[in-house]
Amino acid sequence: MAPKDDIDPASLKALLSKEKETREKLTKKWIPNFFETPFWRSIFRHKIDDTPRNRSLAVLSNVFLHLQPAKLNRDAVRYAFCWGMGGITFYLFIILTFTGVALMFYYHPTKADAFRDILFLKNDVPFGNFLRNMHRWAAHAMIITTWLHQMRVFMTGSYKPPREFNWNIGVILLLVTMLLSFTGYLLPDDQLGFWAVTVGTNMARATPVLGHEGPGIELVELLGGKITAYNDVRFALLGGSIVDANALLRAYIWHCVALPILGATFMIVHFWRIRKDGSLSGPAPVMLAAEAGQAKGRR
Amino acid sequence: MTHMLAAFDWHQLLHILTEPDNIPIVLMMLLIPYFLWYGFREAAAHDRLIAQLEADPALAKTHHRKPYPYHPAWDKTLHTWPYLLRVEFLAAIIVTAFLVLWAVWLDAPLEEPANPNLTMNPSKAPWYFLGLQELLVYFDPWIAGVILPHVVLGGLMAIPYIDTNPLGNGYYTWRQRKFAISGYMFGFLVLWVLLAIIGTFIRGPGWMWFWPGETWDPHRQVHEVNRHLHEVVGVTGWVNIALFGGVATLGILGALHLLADVVIRRKMPVLFRQQNFLQYMITLNLLAMMLFVPLKILLKLGLNIKYVWVTPWFNV
Numbered sequence: 361m362a363p364k365d366d367i368d369p370a371s372l373k374a375l376l377s378k379e380k381e382t383r384e385k386l387t388k389k390w391i392p393n394f395f396e397t398p399f400w401r402s403i404f405r406h407k408i409d410d411t412p413r414n415r416s417l418a419v420l421s422n423v424f425l426h427l428q429p430a431k432l433n434r435d436a437v438r439y440a441f442c443w444g445m446g447g448i449t450f451y452l453f454i455i456l457t458f459t460g461v462a463l464m465f466y467y468h469p470t471k472a473d474a475f476r477d478i479l480f481l482k483n484d485v486p487f488g489n490f491l492r493n494m495h496r497w498a499a500h501a502m503i504i505t506t507w508l509h510q511m512r513v514f515m516t517g518s519y520k521p522p523r524e525f526n527w528n529i530g531v532i533l534l535l536v537t538m539l540l541s542f543t544g545y546l547l548p549d550d551q552l553g554f555w556a557v558t559v560g561t562n563m564a565r566a567t568p569v570l571g572h573e574g575p576g577i578e579l580v581e582l583l584g585g586k587i588t589a590y591n592d593v594r595f596a597l598l599g600g601s602i603v604d605a606n607a608l609l610r611a612y613i614w615h616c617v618a619l620p621i622l623g624a625t626f627m628i629v630h631f632w633r634i635r636k637d638g639s640l641s642g643p644a645p646v647m648l649a650a651e652a653g654q655a656k657g658r659r
Numbered sequence: 660m661t662h663m664l665a666a667f668d669w670h671q672l673l674h675i676l677t678e679p680d681n682i683p684i685v686l687m688m689l690l691i692p693y694f695l696w697y698g699f700r701e702a703a704a705h706d707r708l709i710a711q712l713e714a715d716p717a718l719a720k721t722h723h724r725k726p727y728p729y730h731p732a733w734d735k736t737l738h739t740w741p742y743l744l745r746v747e748f749l750a751a752i753i754v755t756a757f758l759v760l761w762a763v764w765l766d767a768p769l770e771e772p773a774n775p776n777l778t779m780n781p782s783k784a785p786w787y788f789l790g791l792q793e794l795l796v797y798f799d800p801w802i803a804g805v806i807l808p809h810v811v812l813g814g815l816m817a818i819p820y821i822d823t824n825p826l827g828n829g830y831y832t833w834r835q836r837k838f839a840i841s842g843y844m845f846g847f848l849v850l851w852v853l854l855a856i857i858g859t860f861i862r863g864p865g866w867m868w869f870w871p872g873e874t875w876d877p878h879r880q881v882h883e884v885n886r887h888l889h890e891v892v893g894v895t896g897w898v899n900i901a902l903f904g905g906v907a908t909l910g911i912l913g914a915l916h917l918l919a920d921v922v923i924r925r926k927m928p929v930l931f932r933q934q935n936f937l938q939y940m941i942t943l944n945l946l947a948m949m950l951f952v953p954l955k956i957l958l959k960l961g962l963n964i965k966y967v968w969v970t971p972w973f974n975v
């Protein structure tokens with residue numbers, strides 16, 4: 361069906377502008393424009409009409425948004441380039457921080473309480489079970505998105521100069537992310553976490569020279585020392601020779617305090633460096649082998 | 660084989676796949692292939708453009724050099740507000756909705772209270788570390804649990820400093836970076852993800868190997884006798900055994916070095932010329948180790964050879 365076109369454009373335009381005029385007159389008179397109140401203007405200092413200047417100011421004058429540049433490569437918003445994976449990883453970290461803080465209100469890191477606190481969360485705390493599920497699944501998801509993010513950074517060669525150092529910050533973030541997840545695993549103090557952490561930390565027994573079952577402890581004996589189950593790296597990780605109350609406390613402090621601070625710190629550096637290294641690496645114009653001063657050849 | 664097909668245990672398979680803590684790895688097994696396809700599709704588009712520009716230098720001078728729509732009158736940049744922020748906002752909503760649905764649908768697991776006297780069988784690390792736990796079958800803990808993870812981290816950190824290829828910085832391509840991309844994908848997909856998948860879905864009670872569909876029977880008897888390389892060859896006396904193992908291990912590593920060296924020199928002369936000696940040696944070392952790991956896995960799985968180097972102090 362062809363669109364009906366029986367109103368002539370000129371009169372339509374006139375009609376619309378009349379309508380707008382009346383509307384503005386009414387609102388100006390009866391409802392002061394909220395965006396022009398002193399209250400609003402005290403928070404957001406720039407005007408709100410849609411001009412290039414205000415679009416930039418919206419980003420630049422906002423402490424959270426100014427993490428990002430005011431303008432970006434027009435192709436960088438294509439989903440195909442960065443898949444949004446770094447951003448999603450960061451967003452999951454924020455979700456984990458919020459749900460994690462809420463969980464902390466109900467959790468005591470002691471052998472007597474920990475498991476019961478989880479039961480309490482599951483069965484009695486309003487939305488406690490939902491909170492715990494969100495935290496658990498967001499943690500798993502963050503591991504996956506970190507891996508995918510790294511894969512995309514690799515595939516786009518984004519670790520090449522000048523971003524070598526930021527790739528290394530990324531490797532640290534990868535480690536922190538996995539350790540965060542791992543330390544959280546013990547906290548419910550159930551069979552799953554207990555045995556996972558037992559298996560995981562048992563490997564530390566075998567650390568060369570520093571673990572009591574590792575190769576090279578003879579070297580320490582030559583120097584007059586002795587590495588036992590009570591002074592090796594595993595003991596340092598667990599605060600004991602078995603996974604028990606001290607291990608629970610250590611996991612808790614790593615999980616809720618130390619690692620989040622470390623992770624957040626390195627994320628700040630990561631984001632800062634993205635900007636300092638010239639924002640996203642691409643999508644960049646392709647470079648030809650001849651231009652790189654190379655002969656044609658396989659690589 | 661036939662009895663295995665006849666007794667295909669769907670129930671067991673479904674049980675492992677839908678274990679709440681295994682759902683993420685099932686999700687990952689869908690996401691990784693999808694994003695691989697997505698990335699390589701982008702790479703193919705760029706590679707077609709590269710081929711076209713290489714064949715036509717005049718075009719290369721004027722072309723905008725991206726496989727995306729282009730018009731000289733268009734701005735080269737966009738405002739973050741609204742063009743990026745709306746995408747981020749949308750992504751945040753989708754992720755939130757997805758997580759909410761997931762959290763409503765599926766409860767996080769909670770087993771019985773921790774009990775040191777009641778060993779879980781199998782006792783497994785969280786799924787993202789199961790690649791390392793699987794390596795425990797093939798290597799002693801000091802290698803699988805301590806040395807190899809550090810090599811992985813160190814190797815990852817070395818990547819930007821040993822990859823001297825200036826091409827492919829900021830765009831997807833396969834043609835210009837075949838070597839780097841294959842190396843990374845082998846490490847990530849085979850040595851990390853595949854091993855984690857094996858650790859999650861194939862390893863059952865007693866860390867025994869169960870094919871998908873086999874029942875996880877904790878009482879299954881395994882009639883494998885581990886041998887060591889020196890026993891196969893027939894070396895005796897601990898000094899001889901230790902010497903033999905050292906020569907064999909270093910020999911294998913050396914051979915893998917040589918193999919990598921020859922392949923790089925023959926097939927990738929450009930790469931070879933760009934790296935300095937130190938960079939080249941680090942590359943060869945990392946490659947040799949990345950090949951040594953699967954070789955050792957095959958020795959164990961195929962020939963039941965556990966150690967290639969036995970000494971009174973450590974085994975490899």
Ligand code: HEM
Nearest residue numbers: 442445446447449450510518526527530531533534640641
């Ligand atoms: C907690 C984990 C991480 C967070 C929150 C994070 C966040 C981000 C974000 C938001 C970006 C902007 C572009 C994008 O979204 O792709 C980015 C870029 C980048 N990330 Fe990460 N990242 C993390 C882990 C990693 C890892 C594991 C690596 C690599 C080993 C890495 C290396 C990089 C590099 C090199 C860039 C610059 C990419 C470019 O310019 O195209 N990051 N990261």
